[in-house]
Amino acid sequence: MLQPGARFAGYRIVRRIGAGGMGVVYLAEHPRLPRQDVLKLLPADHLADAGFRGRFDREAELAARLRHPNIVTVHDRGVTGGQPWIAMEYVPGTDAAALAGSPQLGPRRAAHIIDDAARGLDHAHRNGMLHRDVKPANILVTADPDREFGERALLTDFGIARLAREGTDLTRTGDVIATVSYAAPEQFTAGPVDHRADVYALGCTLFVLLTGEKLFPVSSTAAVVNAHLNAAPPAASDRAPGLPPAIDAVLYRALSKNPADRYDSCRAFSEEALRALESAFGGPPTPARPDLPHSPGPPxxxxxxxxxxxxxxxxxxxxxxxxxxxxxxxxxxxxxxxxxxxxxxxxxxxxxxxxxxxxxxxxxxxxxxxxxGTDNAGSEGTADPTAAPASDTGTxxxxxxxxxxxxxxxxxxxxxxxxxxxxxxxxxxxxxxxxxxxxxxxxxxxxxxxxxxxxxxxxxxxxxxxxxxxxxxxxxxxxxxxxxxxxxxxxxxxxxxxxxxxxxxxxxxxxxxxxxxxTLRDLFPDLDAGLNRLSDEAERLLPETAAGPDFDHRATRPRTENFHHWVATDKGMAIHFEEGSVAPPGKRLITITVPWRALADVLDPALAEVLRG
Structure with a gap:
């Protein structure tokens, strides 16, 4: 265990925050910037376990792709002395698990916490990612004086998240790795799992915040699994008298056994919950809104x-x-x-x-x-690993x-x-x-x-x-x-x-x-080879654009984030560079077109046929 004052990966350890199955978490001072970050280290007893190490690496890989005010930000990762680590922004506060059952957590406040988490989840879903372990302990709550309850909630811990295209298997040597009390029925079967499993878990989470009890508080894992598969969800108003029947109806839908019967997005669920609770307990009404689908397509x-x-x-x-x-x-x-x-x-x-x-x-x-750009840099500070960009009011x-x-x-x-x-x-x-x-x-x-x-x-x-x-x-x-x-x-x-x-x-x-x-991963069976080719082509083509020969070469390094803004055209792959990346701001947006023939040997053959018609 690292002691206060110790140096690790350039950081100075301030104190240990906590530990869990997937990591030991420390508050640390950044080596070069005047801020505190959170360092998450893979536990020593898991260093030789390829499965744990893979999930640890996955958390950094996937969470780093997401930038949203309700998702904790990943800054960096590395391996020091054989020890993998992730650096995340520090968010002071607590987590929703610590608030569950607290007299300070009223129904409306609980619904607002869930609505913040829903915003983050829908953003992840829109970007092709499933969280798969939504629960109160993975929702951080930090101060934000501009919000109604003076706080903002952020989603953290993408340790078992998956890109949607990577499949739906949730087991490791036969054991479900999602938290069983919040797992959707389909996570225990051989059926497909999609974004609506996160809707179900968010419903379980709201149930806990409203009642202080788990949805199925039975004694054994087998009994919990059986209840998720076969038992009707209890009415929250029975567990917490005073809750309106309207919230029971909202939760019943979110907790449907059949994913097709649930809300199609997390925001659709959270806003229905807000309306039900604000009608009963006062507060500004949440307007009915057209639900923008979290993802445009079938389950x-x-x-x-x-x-x-x-x-x-x-x-x-x-x-x-x-x-x-x-x-x-x-x-x-x-x-x-x-x-x-x-x-x-x-x-x-x-x-x-x-x-x-x-x-x-x-x-x-x-x-x-x-x-x-830089507008996502928000207030510093976590209750466990991690911070998010500036507050939003997503409507x-x-x-x-x-x-x-x-x-x-x-x-x-x-x-x-x-x-x-x-x-x-x-x-x-x-x-x-x-x-x-x-x-x-x-x-x-x-x-x-x-x-x-x-x-x-x-x-x-x-x-x-x-x-x-x-x-x-x-x-x-x-x-x-x-x-x-x-x-x-x-x-x-x-x-x-x-x-x-x-x-x-x-x-x-x-x-x-x-x-x-x-996506780029679909285009190139060998992603590294594809990115290297795009990097070479960008180096060749950019001097002929408004960026000129003195363009910023950092924006052409073979990284996914440098080339993910692309459009297919008849002539080739039109790559668009964000403002201020390859050329100073004010130079207009820079675009190059890499001919399909220049990518022929790195493109997936079937997709090459699709792209060229």
Whole structure:
């Protein structure tokens, strides 16, 4: 155990915060910056255990991809003297487990904590990640005087999180590694697990915060598992008299045995809970809102290299969002319009993509990444590992009807459209034209359109107070024979204005045949080889752009974060660099196009066919 004053990885240890199965946690002073961080070290008795070490590394790998006010931030990781460690921002306060059953935790405060956690979870889901271990101990609560209860909740501990595409198996040598008291029924079976398992766990967590008791407080693990699988959830109002029956109805839905019967996003659940409790206990009413789908698509599907068997699931457009007019072209013949069994959707071209028998199920979550520059640097300080960026007031996007702007068929009948999204949540206002598609296959179009909306929602949720989002440089939309790809650009200004508007980027690319997202990891079977090739091509092409020969070479290093803003085009992979990355701010957004032929030997062969049509 490290003692106060000891040096480790350059940090000076202040004190030990605590320990758990996945790590020993210390408060430490940063070696170069005037701040305190949290250091999480893998316990010594697990150093030789490949499974524990893998989950420890996974926590840093996955959590570092997420930047959100309600998710703890990972700063760095490394190995010192054979000891793996993760550095996270320090968030002073407590965790929700310590508040459960406390007289200071009223129903409305509990619901607000859950709503904050829901924001973080939906952000993770939108970015293709499942947490899989949501529970009160993994929700940190820290002071934030600008919020209604003077606090903000942050989600932590991504130790057993998974990228959705990596599959759904939750066991290790037969043992469930999620916390059993909060695990969804499907986590104990061979069935697929998606984002709605996190909805279930969040429901269990709210039940504990409201009642001070676990959902199924039985004595053995086997009995808990059996209850999750077979027992009806008890009424929270029976455990805590005084709670309104309305909250029982909300919890019953969140805790449904069948994932299809649950809320489709964590925010949809948390806002229903807020409405039920604020109606009973006072406080400003939570307005009914169009629920922006956390992820644009069906609960599960196969990887981006495979076809969807049985046809795509149709996602209903969100109320309040423009629904592009369906445009059926000559490609929608009577034969191709035949309905897919059980879905009512039209089937598109049967592109022969071969899939191995071991293909993993993918929980529906498109990767749509927004870039927020330095505005995510928030208050320092955790109750256990970790801190988040500045506070947000994330309110879903509302909009007015969109207008179709293109009529030329492409792909399998998809046409270009755009929609105007505008609104004001009291802290952030927006009036943005977003790229959309009409026609084609309904489920694919809905998935693509919803993912663009989700990307805009991320930008709104992460904008500081008194900000305004408007359309930035022209958006891009590519409709290829086998792919739909878009660049969403917005300009963010503050009130009062401070310098030039900050330009934000988000990119979305999906397979037009089966609605699967296409990411860098899908493009390149050997990700390192693919990133090295992109790095070499960027070094070759950037001197010919506005960045000039003196561009910042740090932005071309072979790292995922340097190349994740890309759009598929007929000519190649158009890579967009965020403002201030390869060139000084004010140089406009820098774009290079890497020809497909330059990537031919590192691209996945099946996806190369899709991208080139």
């Amino acid at each position: 599960t599907h196969t990887s981006a290299r495979s076809r969807l068997s049985g046809g795509p699931h149709h996602d209903s457009p969100s109320p309040g969002w423009p629904t592009p007019t369906r445009s059926v072209t000559s490609s929608d013949s009577a034969s191709s319009a035949a309905s897919v069994a059980g879905t009512g959707q039209r089937r598109v071209r049967k592109r022969p993509i071969v899939v191995g028998t071991g293909a993993l199920l993918l929980a529906a979550a498109l990767t749509a990444t927004a870039v927020f 879903p996007v509302s909009s007015v009807p969109g207008t179709a702007t293109g009529t030329t068929p492409a792909g399998d009948g998809y046409t270009e459209a755009r929609a105007e999204a505008r609104g004001d949540n009291g802290d952030v206002s927006w009036n943005v034209l977003i790229p959309q598609v009409n026609g084609g296959t309904a489920a694919v179009a809905d998935r693509f359109n919803n993912s663009v909306r989700a990307a805009l929602q991320d930008q709104i949720d992460n904008a500081p107070a008194s900000s305004k989002l408007t359309s930035g440089p022209p958006n891009q939309l590519h409709i290829g024979a086998g792919v739909l790809s878009a660049l969403l650009t917005t300009a963010r200004t503050s009130d009062p204005p401070s310098g030039e508007p900050k330009k934000l980027l988000a990119t979305i690319t999906i397979n037009a045949d089966n609605a699967d997202p296409i």
